[in-house]
Amino acid sequence: MRLVRFVAEGLVRFGHLEGDTVVPVAGDSFVEALEGKEKGAPLALSVVHLLAPVPRPGKILGIGVNYAAHAAESVSFINTAKLEVQKWFNKQATAVNGPYDPVHLPKVSGQLDYEGELVAVIGRHGRHVPRARAMEIVAGFCIGCDYSVRDWQKASQTMIMGKGFDTHAPFGPALVTPDEIEDLPGLEVRSYVNGEQRQSGHVRDMIHDIAAQIEHLTAAFTLEPGDVIFTGTPAGVGAGFDPPKWLKAGDRVRIEIDGLGHIENEIVPEPDTTRIG
CATH class of the missing domain: 2.30.30.370 (FAH)
Structure with missing residues (x-):
C-alpha cells in the first residue's frame, strides 16, 4: 500500500x-x-x-551522524565522539512540510543545509520493543529531508534549534508499507541540488539500523502511531564541502530513494511576517 x-x-x-x-x-x-x-x-x-502523509506527528525524531562517511565530514559542526552511542534530536511539529512545497531560507541565518533521509513512520504503540520485533510497529517508509540551520545547530548542545525551523521537515510523497519493499537495506538514498548529485548512500550503510533505533528509543519512551523517525543521512551535505555549499533562494533540492519515488522542494525566502495569536 x-x-x-x-x-x-x-x-x-x-x-x-x-x-x-x-x-x-x-x-x-x-x-x-x-x-x-x-x-x-x-x-x-x-x-x-x-x-505530508502524517499531518502533525506527536514526535519527529532524528538520529545524527548515523553513516560513517557523514560522521567523517561532520567533525566541524557535530560532536562525532562515541558513534556507538545513538545521538538523537527532535524536529518540531510545525516543521512538517509537503513533499513538493517550498522550504524557507531563514531570515536569521545563511547556513541552510540539506540531509536526504529514509523516514520511518510508526503504526503501532511500542515500549521496550526488542530489536527482533522492532519492525512490527513500523507502518511504512517515506522520503524526507532533514533541513538543518548549521550555525543555530552548533549553538545548541542538543542541536534542537537548528533542526526545528518551520517547513524544515518535508516528507512523502507516500507512506510505502513494508510489504512493498523487497530489499530495505539495499535502498539507495540520493540527493540533488539544482540537478547536481550531492549525496548517495545505502540503508545498509547505517551505523545503527532502524530496528536498533526503535529498540533504543522505546527503552526510554513510548512510540505512538504517527510518530516520524528521520533515520540518518549519507555523506555529501553542504557543510561538508570546502568552502561549504549553503542553500540559497531559488535552489531546488530533490531527494530520491529506490522504490519510494522522490520529493523536491524549492528554497524560498522566509516570509517577513509577525504572527501573534
Whole structure:
C-alpha cells in the first residue's frame, strides 16, 4: 500500500496511490486511514496536491551522524565522539512540510543545509520493543529531508534549534508499507541540488539500523502511531564541502530513494511576517 494525504477541491483527504491515480479512503486521521477502505471515485494524480502523509506527528525524531562517511565530514559542526552511542534530536511539529512545497531560507541565518533521509513512520504503540520485533510497529517508509540551520545547530548542545525551523521537515510523497519493499537495506538514498548529485548512500550503510533505533528509543519512551523517525543521512551535505555549499533562494533540492519515488522542494525566502495569536 502507498498511503497519501492530499488536497482536492478544497478538501484534505487520505488515499491510496495507484500509479497515476489516487483512490480516496475512509478516515479523517492517519490511524483511521491506515485501516481505511477505499471510498470514492479515483482521482488523477495531476489534479491533487500531495501533503505530508502524517499531518502533525506527536514526535519527529532524528538520529545524527548515523553513516560513517557523514560522521567523517561532520567533525566541524557535530560532536562525532562515541558513534556507538545513538545521538538523537527532535524536529518540531510545525516543521512538517509537503513533499513538493517550498522550504524557507531563514531570515536569521545563511547556513541552510540539506540531509536526504529514509523516514520511518510508526503504526503501532511500542515500549521496550526488542530489536527482533522492532519492525512490527513500523507502518511504512517515506522520503524526507532533514533541513538543518548549521550555525543555530552548533549553538545548541542538543542541536534542537537548528533542526526545528518551520517547513524544515518535508516528507512523502507516500507512506510505502513494508510489504512493498523487497530489499530495505539495499535502498539507495540520493540527493540533488539544482540537478547536481550531492549525496548517495545505502540503508545498509547505517551505523545503527532502524530496528536498533526503535529498540533504543522505546527503552526510554513510548512510540505512538504517527510518530516520524528521520533515520540518518549519507555523506555529501553542504557543510561538508570546502568552502561549504549553503542553500540559497531559488535552489531546488530533490531527494530520491529506490522504490519510494522522490520529493523536491524549492528554497524560498522566509516570509517577513509577525504572527501573534
